[in-house]
C-alpha cells in the first residue's frame with residue numbers, strides 16, 4: 001500500500017485525503033490542529049441561547065470582551081466571533097511581515113473554513129482558460145464535492161455565471177427581507193439586466209436543505225455566525241471525521257511542519273515537523289507528499305525547504321486575492337418591520353455583474369442582517385448612541401450588506417519570500433502586494449453599478465458606510481506555485497505535481513493561475529479531488 | 537480593582553444604562569461592565585479632554601447624551617465613546633430582561649418616519665449645544681488618540 005503524507009486539515013487537505021483514502025492509500029495527516037470547543041446548548045435557537053446561557057455576554061463577546069467592535073480606522077464591521085477564536089490562533093515561532101496585504105493564517109483543525117460563510121461558486125470554462133486541463137474534469141469534481149458536503153442552489157439567473165452541476169440540493173426558505181429583494185428583482189429585472197448587466201439570484205451555500213448521512217437539515221436556529229451546533233452548515237472538520245473512520249488514516253495534530261528534505265534527485269524524503277507546544281522535531285517519510293496548508297503556509301514550507309537545503313532564498317511571485325468591498329444598505333420598505341432571528345444567517349442571495357471579458361465578472365453576496373451584532377453598525381452612525389439604538393432596532397430587518405468581489409491576476413511584483421535574518425530558527429515570511437494599475441477604476445465601476453442596482457430594488461447605501469477591505473481580507477489566496485503546461489521553475493503540472501520535486505503535490509490555492517471574482521474554496525476542494533483522481 | 541474604582545464604574549454604568557435604555561442596569565449588566573474594565577485596557581485614556589468628557593457624561597443621563605452627541609462625530613475614539621459602545625454590546629448580548637428589548641416601534645411606517653425626522657432634529661440641536669460646550673475645551677486640552685486596530 002503506497003503512503004502519502006498530507007500537511008493540513010483545511011478544505012483542500014481533507015477532500016484530497018478522503019479521495020486518496022478511498023483509493024486505498026495509507027495516509028498520515030500532519031496538522032497544528034487547534035480544535036473547536038464543544039457546541040453549547042445545541043437545541044437552542046439564537047434567542048433561547050441568550051435566555052438560557054448562564055453568562056450569554058461571555059459567549060457572545062468572549063472572555064476578554066474581544067467580540068466588542070470598537071470604532072476602528074479600518075471600518076471593519078464584523079470580526080470572527082469569540083466562539084471561533086481558535087481558528088485564527090497562531091503557534092509560537094510563526095512570524096510574518098506583510099506590505100500591502102493583511103493576511104489571515106489558520107492553524108485550526110479544519111482550517112480557516114471552520115469560520116467561513118459557506119459560499120460555493122464553481123468557476124466556469126472561461127475562467128479556467130489558464131488552467132492546463134478541461135472544464136469537464138472540474139465539473140465532475142464539483143459534483144463529487146457537492147455530494148459530500150451538501151450544497152444548496154437554484155437554476156436561476158446566476159447560473160449564467162456559476163454553472164450548474166450535479167448533486168445540488170434545493171435552496172432553503174428565504175427570510176422575509178431576501179424574499180422581498182427577489183420579488184423586486186423579478187419586477188425590474190429587464191432594466192437591471194439590460195442597462196446594468198446585473199443579475200440576481202440564489203447563492204450556492206454549503207448547508208443542508210435535506211438530511212445527509214448523520215447530518216440533519218438546517219432547522220433555522222440562526223446561530224450560523226457563532227457555529228452551527230447541528231452540523232447542518234458544512235465545515236471541513238466534518239470530512240476530517242469521515243477520514244478518521246478509515247483504518248489506514250492517521251491524524252497527527254499538534255505538529256507544525258517547517259520544511260521537507262530532499263535528495264540529489266530532488267525526491268522528497270521526509271517532512272519535518274516541530275511539536276507546536278515545543279520539543280524535538282520529528283521527520284515523516286512516505287512515497288508521496290502533499291502540501292495543503294493553505295496557499296501562504298504551503299508556500300512558506302516550500303521556500304523554507306529550498307533555503308534549508310541550498311541556502312537559496314527564492315521569491316515566488318503571482319500572489320492573488322480577491323479585493324472585497326463591503327456595501328451596507330437599508331431597504332426602505334423593510335423599515336419598522338420585525339426581524340425574525342429564526343432564519344438562516346449568511347447570504348442567501350447573490351448578484352453578478354457581467355463584463356465584456358468573461359474573466360472580468362464581478363460577484364456579490366447579499367446578507368440580510370438577522371442575528372448579527374448591531375453595535376458595530378450603531379457605532380458607525382453619525383448620531384448619539386441612544387438615537388442610533390432607536391434607528392438600528394427599527395431598521396434591523398431593513399439592514400443588509402453586499403460583499404462585492406473583484407477578480408485578480410498573477411503579477412510578479414506580488415511575491416512571497418523569506419526574510420534575510422540570521423540566527424532565526426524558522427524564517428520570517430515576507431508578503432508583498434500592490435494592486436494593479438487601474439484597480440481604482442474597476443472599484444469605482446463596481447461600486448456605482450451595485451449602488452444603482454440596489455437603488456432600483458428600493459435600497460440605499462448610507463453615505464460614509466462603504467468599506468473597501470484591504471487585500472488579504474477575503475482569504476482567497478492563490479497563485480504562488482501555478483499549474484502550467486510549460487515546465488517553468490517553481491511551477492506545477494496539470495495534476496499539481498511539482499515540476500521541481502517529482503513526488504511532491506501542492507493541492508491548495510497556491511497552484512491556481514487565475515483568480516476569478518468568486519470565493520475560491522469550492523474550487524479548492526474540487527481541484528483536490530480532481531488531483532487525487534488523476535494522479536493517484 | 538480598588539473599591540473606589542469599582543464604585544465609580546458602577547455609578548458610570550448606571551448613568552450610561554439609563555441613558556441608553558432608560559432604566560437602571562441589573563446586577564448582571566453591572567458585573568459585566570466592571571469585568572470588561574478589569575480585563576481590557578481599551579476603556580481608559582490618559583488624554584485630558586477624554587477625562588473631562590467622561591466626567592461630564594457621568595453626571596447623569598442627559599449629560600451623557602449631550603457628551604455623546606459631541607463624541608459620536610468629533611471624539612469617536614474617546615474613552616466615553618468606547619465605554620458606551622461596550623455597554624451597548626453587553627446590553628445586546630444579554631437576554632431581553634437585562635438588555636435591549638427587540639420590539640420595533642409599532643406605529644406604522646409613516647409615523648415612524650416622522651419620529652426619525654424628529655429625533656434627527658433633536659440630535660442636531662443637542663449637537664449644536666455640545667459643540668459650543670466642548671469645542672473650546674478640546675482646543676485647549678487636545679484630542680483623543682485613535683484606537684489601535686481591533687478585531688480580525
Ligand SMILES: Cc1cc2nc3c(=O)[nH]c(=O)nc-3n(C[C@H](O)[C@H](O)[C@H](O)COP(=O)(O)OP(=O)(O)OC[C@H]3O[C@@H](n4cnc5c(N)ncnc54)[C@H](O)[C@@H]3O)c2cc1C
Pocket residue numbers: 007008009010011012013030031032033034104105106107108109110111112113114115116117118119120255256257258292293294295297298301474475476477508509518519520521522524
Ligand atoms: C470569515 C471568512 C469567511 C469565508 N467565507 C468563504 C466563503 O463563503 N466561500 C469561500 O469559498 N471561502 C470563504 N472563506 C475562505 C476559505 O475559508 C479559505 O479559502 C479556505 O479555508 C482555504 O482552505 P485551505 O485548505 O487551502 O487552507 P486553510 O483553510 O488555511 O487550512 C490550512 C490547514 O493547514 C494547517 N497548517 C497550516 N500551516 C501548517 C504547518 N506549518 N504545519 C502543519 N499544519 C499547518 C492548518 O492547521 C489548517 O488545518 C472565508 C474565510 C473567512 C476568514
Ligand code: SF4
Pocket residue numbers: 207217218219220221222223224225227228229230231232233343344345
Ligand atoms: S440556521 Fe444556521 S445554525 Fe441554524 S441549523 Fe441552519 S445552518 Fe445551523
